[in-house]
Amino acid sequence: MANYEFSQVSGDRPCCRLSRKAQICLGVGLVLLIASVVIAVIFLWPRAPLVWKGNPTTKHFPEIFLGRCLVYTQILRPEMRDQDCKKILSTFKGAFVSKNPCNITREDYEPLVQLVTQTIPCDKTLFWSKSKHLAHEYTRVQGKMFTLEDTLLGYIADDLMWCGDPSTSDMNYDSCPHWSENCPDNPVSVFWKVISQKFAEAACGVVQVMLNGSLSEPFYRNSTFGSVEVFNLDPNKVHKLQAWVMHNIEADSSNSCSGSSINELKLIVQKRNMTFACQDNYRPVRFVQCVKNPEHASCS
Ligand SMILES: *[C@@H]1O[C@H](CO)[C@@H](O)[C@H](O)[C@H]1NC(C)=O
Ligand SMILES: *[C@@H]1O[C@H](CO)[C@@H](O)[C@H](O)[C@H]1NC(C)=O
Ligand SMILES: *[C@@H]1O[C@H](CO)[C@@H](O)[C@H](O)[C@H]1NC(C)=O
Ligand SMILES: *[C@@H]1O[C@H](CO)[C@@H](O)[C@H](O)[C@H]1NC(C)=O
Numbered sequence: 001m002a003n004y005e006f007s008q009v010s011g012d013r014p015c016c017r018l019s020r021k022a023q024i025c026l027g028v029g030l031v032l033l034i035a036s037v038v039i040a041v042i043f044l045w046p047r048a049p050l051v052w053k054g055n056p057t058t059k060h061f062p063e064i065f066l067g068r069c070l071v072y073t074q075i076l077r078p079e080m081r082d083q084d085c086k087k088i089l090s091t092f093k094g095a096f097v098s099k100n101p102c103n104i105t106r107e108d109y110e111p112l113v114q115l116v117t118q119t120i121p122c123d124k125t126l127f128w129s130k131s132k133h134l135a136h137e138y139t140r141v142q143g144k145m146f147t148l149e150d151t152l153l154g155y156i157a158d159d160l161m162w163c164g165d166p167s168t169s170d171m172n173y174d175s176c177p178h179w180s181e182n183c184p185d186n187p188v189s190v191f192w193k194v195i196s197q198k199f200a201e202a203a204c205g206v207v208q209v210m211l212n213g214s215l216s217e218p219f220y221r222n223s224t225f226g227s228v229e230v231f232n233l234d235p236n237k238v239h240k241l242q243a244w245v246m247h248n249i250e251a252d253s254s255n256s257c258s259g260s261s262i263n264e265l266k267l268i269v270q271k272r273n274m275t276f277a278c279q280d281n282y283r284p285v286r287f288v289q290c291v292k293n294p295e296h297a298s299c300s
Helices: 002-011 020-044 061-076 085-094 106-115 132-142 152-157 187-202 224-232 260-271 283-291
Strands: 126-129 205-212 238-246 275-280
Touching (some): 126 132, 132 205, 132 283, 152 187, 187 224, 205 224, 224 260, 238 260, 238 283, 260 275
Parallel strands (some): 126 205
């Protein structure tokens, strides 16, 4: 049998009994197969994510994000219970995943700020600069005022870290850009710039800012307040900016309101056609400081 077959083949061209057409098909198929393997290797080979010097995306980011969103919308502010936290998370991620984390734009976060709208009542906006902790303690006790971190998006993102990478649609849990890496347009900085600008644009009536009187420059031009918020107040809606300059209770009070740093703020505000007022150690906030220092002279 074998001999018979062999002799029949050998009488033909070497190789096989395939027709010429089939041989061409096979050849073309082989070339296509090799080409697609090469293409697959080039495009699907897991590329290493970019390496940065800063802390990576906060561990359990999606769970923390969703948890905070649900706490805020279901428990703290039930008037916002119809917000879709899963959709907010996916829209948030859409701003920066699969992108170079040094190349994020304000427009990237536009779908997010369009999705999450929240109205802050007039006279209830509190900005802060270098006094975050005290400002949050105060709004928490006071109950009716809002810092940026008392709004939904600020509450969710407070103290979290996040970035993406061009090679993956996941977040980068290995590293993210550090402030020293000359990467100002990173996902975290751009996010805070966008939402603090919106927060300032929406403020109305009398707005307050808590500043840190224990620093040589209570008003610091490069802070978010000094570079974004104060310039985005709308003079048609905001008639007065009220500064509370809080000194550390131990260090106690020089009069910062009359200092040159606060005067710089005053000039900016007045030039933008709003009234400026300043108070050192605003009493209600001092009371909050006194909770931890009840024996201090300024607490009696
Ligand atoms: C940054 O993004 C812009 C627009 O999204 C794009 O045109 C540009 O090439 C990007 N640059 C880098 C370095 O990725
Ligand atoms: C003022 O800044 C100093 C130094 O950063 C800080 O220790 C202090 O807690 C701040 N004071 C207030 C009232 O936030
Ligand atoms: C403030 O920002 C400007 C411009 O971004 C920069 O040139 C300057 O060095 C900064 N000042 C401080 C004290 O960081
Ligand atoms: C402030 O008000 C004056 C007079 O009403 C007006 O001429 C000027 O353009 C205003 N400036 C700003 C920054 O709105």
